[in-house]
Amino acid sequence: MSDYAIEMHAVSKWFRRNLVLSGVTLNVQRGKTFAFLGRNGAGKTTSIRLMMGLINRNDGVVRVLGLDPAQDPLLVRDRVGYLAEDQTMYGWMRVDEIVRYVAPFYSTWDHDLARMYLGEFELPLRTKIKHLSKGQTVRLGLVLALAHRPELVILDDPALGLDPIMRKQFNRDLITHLQGEGRTVFYSSHLLYEVEPIADEVAIIDAGKVLRQSGTEELRADVKQLVTTPTGAAMIDSGQVLDSRREGDEVALTVTGTAACESLLSERGELRRVTDLNLDEIFEAYVVGKKTNTTGNTTREPETTTA
Numbered sequence: 001m002s003d004y005a006i007e008m009h010a011v012s013k014w015f016r017r018n019l020v021l022s023g024v025t026l027n028v029q030r031g032k033t034f035a036f037l038g039r040n041g042a043g044k045t046t047s048i049r050l051m052m053g054l055i056n057r058n059d060g061v062v063r064v065l066g067l068d069p070a071q072d073p074l075l076v077r078d079r080v081g082y083l084a085e086d087q088t089m090y091g092w093m094r095v096d097e098i099v100r101y102v103a104p105f106y107s108t109w110d111h112d113l114a115r116m117y118l119g120e121f122e123l124p125l126r127t128k129i130k131h132l133s134k135g136q137t138v139r140l141g142l143v144l145a146l147a148h149r150p151e152l153v154i155l156d157d158p159a160l161g162l163d164p165i166m167r168k169q170f171n172r173d174l175i176t177h178l179q180g181e182g183r184t185v186f187y188s189s190h191l192l193y194e195v196e197p198i199a200d201e202v203a204i205i206d207a208g209k210v211l212r213q214s215g216t217e218e219l220r221a222d223v224k225q226l227v228t229t230p231t232g233a234a235m236i237d238s239g240q241v242l243d244s245r246r247e248g249d250e251v252a253l254t255v256t257g258t259a260a261c262e263s264l265l266s267e268r269g270e271l272r273r274v275t276d277l278n279l280d281e282i283f284e285a286y287v288v289g290k291k292t293n294t295t296g297n298t299t300r301e302p303e304t305t306t307a
């Protein structure tokens with residue numbers, strides 16, 4: 001059995017003439033919580049829909065729990081808990097009705113567990129879905145995604161549209177119900193602040209390309225801001241520079257491979273300061289960072305790395 005719950009290798013997807021995913025490669029280890037980070041339109045939902053076998057790729061390999069979703073979409077859906085971004089569901093049904101409706105689709109549906117989640121999430125059983133609040137709708141989606149005890153849970157921007165208190169509560173639910181049970185969780189998000197404390201691993205996708213996959217802690221150790229002189233900045237390989245800003249007689253560089261850059265600059269006496277970055281700042285450096293070379297030209301070459 002592969003160590004990976006999800007594998008994507010060199011996956012491309014076109015919508016008519018629009019290349020939406022371009023050589024996407026990522027690996028999600030079993031038992032980990034994996035956050036897929038990207039701005040609007042980056043390609044998160046498209047990747048997830050490929051994983052669920054809802055659309056087909058044009059190129060590359062996708063494996064979910066060892067299965068090819070294009071070949072075995074129903075087997076994949078039976079074993080995966082999926083919360084779609086669009087939670088419209090069947091608005092005319094009541095909460096208890098949708099639960100009864102969905103249960104037979106899964107061979108491993110656990111009625112007691114469904115009842116427990118419904119109670120814990122304080123969902124009003126006799127209310128029509130269209131009358132639920134956004135937070136209640138997401139929680140109902142979670143019940144439907146989790147009650148068949150899937151070994152892998154894929155959540156597409158689950159916190160979208162929730163207020164900050166709800167999002168915190170949602171993260172707590174996620175930790176209690178999923179991480180606590182050792183499930184693999186893959187979820188997309190653009191709310192980096194909330195991702196940071198709960199994700200073991202992150203991948204950053206932008207314009208259909210995965211720019212980086214890494215353990216969250218490793219990423220924070222690897223990507224930092226070094227403040228140096230223009231002479232020091234010129235010593236750093238431009239391939240490691242995600243962002244460069246000149247401020248007076250100093251240059252603030254956001255770099256990958258911080259340890260090596262730091263020791264080089266400090267050996268040459270050109271290092272002024274090192275600053276830790278949070279996930280938000282690292283993400284920004286990857287997706288909007290500008291590398292300004294010594295001639296003043298600005299370039300941005302995506303670094304396609306997987307850890």
Ligand SMILES: Nc1ncnc2c1ncn2[C@@H]1O[C@H](COP(=O)(O)OP(=O)(O)OP(=O)(O)O)[C@@H](O)[C@H]1O
Pocket residue numbers: 015018020038039040041042043044045046047085157190
């Ligand atoms: N069925 C489709 N037909 C044509 N283009 C599509 C289709 N689905 C997605 N796209 C396009 O693919 C690109 C990626 O969309 P996708 O929904 O995967 O992004 P996302 O990262 O999930 O964004 P968001 O955070 O806004 O949901 C967008 O440019 C989108 O317009």
